[in-house]
Amino acid sequence: MTKKLLLLFWKMGKNQFRTAPDSTKIAVVLSTIAALFVTVILSIGVGAMATILPRESYSSLISFAFSGLLAFNILFGVPQVFKNLYGTNDLAFLFTLPIKTRSIYWVKFLQSFVGVPGVLWIFSIILLTVFGVVSKASFVYFPVTCIASLMITLIGMSIAYLINLLLIQIIPVHRAKELMTAMSALAGLFVYVLFQLPNLLSKNEIEEEVLGEMPQMPKWIPMEWAGRSLNEASFGSSEFILPLLLLLVLVIFMLSLSAALVEKGFRTGWIKLNEGNRPKKKRKRSKTAVKIHHPIIAIGIKEWRAIHRDMREWVMFLPFLFFMFFPVISMINDKDSLQFIINHPDVSWLIAQGTFLFMFPFLTGGFASSSIGREAYSIHLLRILIIRMDYSIG
Amino acid sequence: MEKSLSIKVRNLSKSYGSFHAVKNVNLEIKKGELFCFLGPNGAGKTTTIKMMTGLLEPGIGEIEIAGTNIWKSPIEAKKKMAYIPDHPILYPKLSGREFLRFIGSVFQIDQDVFEERMEKYLSLFELSGRADELIESYSHGMKQKINLCGAFIRQPDVLFLDEPTVGLDPKGAKTLKNLLQSMCRQGMTVFMSTHILEIAEQMCDRVGIIKNGEIIAIGTMEELRQKEGKTQSSLEDLFLELTGDADTLHLIQELTDDDEKVEK
DSSP states (O other): OHHHHHHHHHHHHHHHHHHSOHHHHHHHHHHHHHHHHHHHHHHHHHHHHHHHSOGGGHHHHHHHHHHHHHHHHHHHHHHHHHIIIIIOTHHHHHTTSSOOHHHHHHHHHHHHHHTHHHHHHHHHHHHHHHHHHHTTOOTTHHHHHHHHHHHHHHHHHHHHHHHHHHHHHHSOGGGGGGHHHHHHHHHHHHHHHHHHHHHHHOOOHHHHHHTTTOOOOOTTSHHHHHHHHHHHHHHTOGGGHHHHHHHHHHHHHHHHHHHHTIIIIIIHHHHHHHSOOOOOOOOOOOGGGGOOOOHHHHHHHHHHHHHHHOTHHHHTTHHHHHHHHHHHHHHHHOHHHHHHHHHOHHHHHHHHHHHHHHHHHHHHHHHHHHHHHHHGGGHHHHHTSSSOHHHHTO | OOOOEEEEEEEEEEEETTEEEEEEEEEEEETTOEEEEEOOTTSSHHHHHHHHTTSSOOSEEEEEETTEETTTSHHHHHHTEEEEOSSOOOOTTSBHHHHHHHHHHHTTOOHHHHHHHHHHHHHHTTOGGGTTSBGGGSOHHHHHHHHHHHHHHTOOSEEEEESTTTTOOHHHHHHHHHHHHHHHHTTOEEEEEOSOHHHHHHHOSEEEEEETTEEEEEEOHHHHHHHHTOTTOOHHHHHHHHTTOHHHHHHHHHHHHHHHHHHO
16 A cells, blocks of 8 residues: 555656646756755865864764754754644545555655655765765775665654654643644754763763864764764775664664554544644633724734734744754853954854844745745735735735 | 444544533444434534544544444445545645546556446546546536545445535536435445535435534434424424524524515
């Protein structure tokens, strides 16, 4: 049945591409060019690092790179997994068919992989391959790169799935709509702990100095296994096998763990999310509720109420908040960094401008797109009102 | 000899906190029966149907579809049933024919039988000419028709329909009525919710009325009339009487009388 479902989604993907308007196709091409441009720039940076860094620090560096891959997979994976597991309309149809929940689950898992995790996997392969070519790594390094980065990606996805499947069971039905907030917060904390692990657990100060002040990863975490495996493979040593096997065992364990929760977490969770709620108590009607406003103010109030009542819209900013918040906190706690910022206003001023410039288009773009997207459902209502269209869409 | 039961519902209840959406519903629908499930908006019709089709977990109670408990053996039970919701759930990026082919594959229908049934139902619902177009280009009624084709192709033992005539043109509605009656004669059981009381009155073998989550009346039209002591009443009158909308009934009557006076 899994094969039939995969065939169905493949057909839909083909139809989607075939019938997409030219503007969408052009947007895809432009986005690909932009992504390639960024990849080339980063590849040049990675290539330069491979020539500068001492060979002993490869393992740590690659471990950190894998930590980044894992972090991105968790942060971007959580909302994507939520959408695929609980947010798609087709589940109400698929659950009435004689298809095992497990089959639907694995198809959804693959569907999730094709999105952000797949792109991150390819991206990491490209950068690590460049690193390997420049550092003149052994030929064994290259296939090991593909396997290790795939495994880290799968671990990240499994964590995103587990967060989804576990939280849906803990959160009460009437709080189900706030599930995404809880998940994003948990994913953010998870990633924070992930990046703090080396600082919290590292005791080897001598090595830190040798490796250019780069804290060592604890030996028991998968990113360290992947880093060690790639490091050994780059020398052509067969010692890459053991850490890679450990990674494989972990991946199988994580995937099995998430699959074990399918029935309880996926099917029952979806039912829980879709079964609705008890009717809310009617609020006393106040006089202000019927106050007449100017049309433009009325549209503004409507917009504010939509945002206010659906706070989930704000959740999309949480992962980025974690990325911005924690570096700032670390910087403030670190006297040397703070001193550097104070002593070099030319640098700090540039960083501050860059940060605000990044925040401005990101926040305005995010709010504007969701606002216009929300309006799409009710645009016909606005069209028949006696308000100019440019006022209507705010 | 009493016919075997196709749907058996025992003590079915569903609550959301202190709100009881469905209260202790008991139903027994015989094989080949066309059963209409009526009730005002928010009475618990869709909640009951969703529990019977495995889309909602019952608080308490048991549901058997053609002898199989839907919550204990969901795959087996789903092989025997089809569900058409009030809002058709389809894949917009599939053509009508591709969608039907998916249904045929899931239910492992023999290729020749599938082709024959597909052409028959597409033709009956006047979709043959549009079956290769993407579903996203279909109107609401056409989406409902392709969904119905998908249900009829698998020829289930039990067919659940939630407001099936919404969006259908008169010809489509007539085709559906004829098909349902013909398939019930062949042994298929239909459990249908509708607000169109004429359809229920004309087609159904039995009617069940739900209000505030409780079944308040069940039986044939004749049994309902006798129970209410109104042998000449229409289903509409009985429905409004039973659901406590007698005031609405009076208002409608007054408006009708006023219209008649104006016309005179």
